[in-house]
Amino acid sequence: DQQVKQNSPSLSVQEGRISILNCDYTNSMFDYFLWYKKYPAEGPTFLISISSIKDKNEDGRFTVFLNKSAKHLSLHIVPSQPGDSAVYFCAASADSGAGSYQLTFGKGTKLSVIP
Amino acid sequence: KAGVTQTPRYLIKTRGQQVTLSCSPISGHRSVSWYQQTPGQGLQFLFEYFSETQRNKGNFPGRFSGRQFSNSRSEMNVSTLELGDSALYLCASSLSGIVSYNEQFFGPGTRLTVL
Numbered sequence: 001d002q003q004v005k006q007n008s009p010s011l012s013v014q015e016g017r018i019s020i021l022n023c024d025y026t027n028s029m030f031d032y033f034l035w036y037k038k039y040p041a042e043g044p045t046f047l048i049s050i051s052s053i054k055d056k057n058e059d060g061r062f063t064v065f066l067n068k069s070a071k072h073l074s075l076h077i078v079p080s081q082p083g084d085s086a087v088y089f090c091a092a093s094a095d096s097g098a099g100s101y102q103l104t105f106g107k108g109t110k111l112s113v114i115p
Numbered sequence: 116k117a118g119v120t121q122t123p124r125y126l127i128k129t130r131g132q133q134v135t136l137s138c139s140p141i142s143g144h145r146s147v148s149w150y151q152q153t154p155g156q157g158l159q160f161l162f163e164y165f166s167e168t169q170r171n172k173g174n175f176p177g178r179f180s181g182r183q184f185s186n187s188r189s190e191m192n193v194s195t196l197e198l199g200d201s202a203l204y205l206c207a208s209s210l211s212g213i214v215s216y217n218e219q220f221f222g223p224g225t226r227l228t229v230l
Contacts, residue, residue: 034218036221041223042223043119043205043207043221043222043223043224044158044205044221045220045221046218046219046220049218089157089158091158102160102163102171102173103148103150103158103160103219104160105150105157105158105159105160106157107156107157108157108158
């Protein structure tokens, strides 16, 4: 049972336009959400996060929106740049009860920004 | 500050063999988590170690095990390898494992191929 879903395996956007990456989750215990970016042959790198008590978090060109009632979050990149081309992973966290937090990842969306 | 390092970067084994992967976290980080990445399943959590103790474990069979040393370096072992174990194994470190305050930093991964 996939608790974090990224339904679009790929997305192509023109340079300068907005990229919107979507993520849905099923577990209502998730209380923290993160986006990671991954280039080939590298590990994922942290991009931006949001706590479940917020509905929006912004960092430069990146904004994450959280809709708890719909169990949906999205990552907006404005304006998109060719260097943003990568695989983006959505991840969610819940307290495992042992003082440890376990990340559950979606399968990723490959973003291609066309110059 | 040096990042997370993983050795070896590439590994080829045959079915039935066992393998040990190594991860050196960022200096000062005490939490080390391991993930398996496959095309079909995405990134899946294996286990997390904190101060030499396994604090959290994902849904993987007992063939997958790990340990952490006093210097926070961690090893992951897979016994009786199966073809389906072919994957990219990622290690991530954080200060305390509490995701909301300390995001995880990933290493480049070890690419394991089982023939």
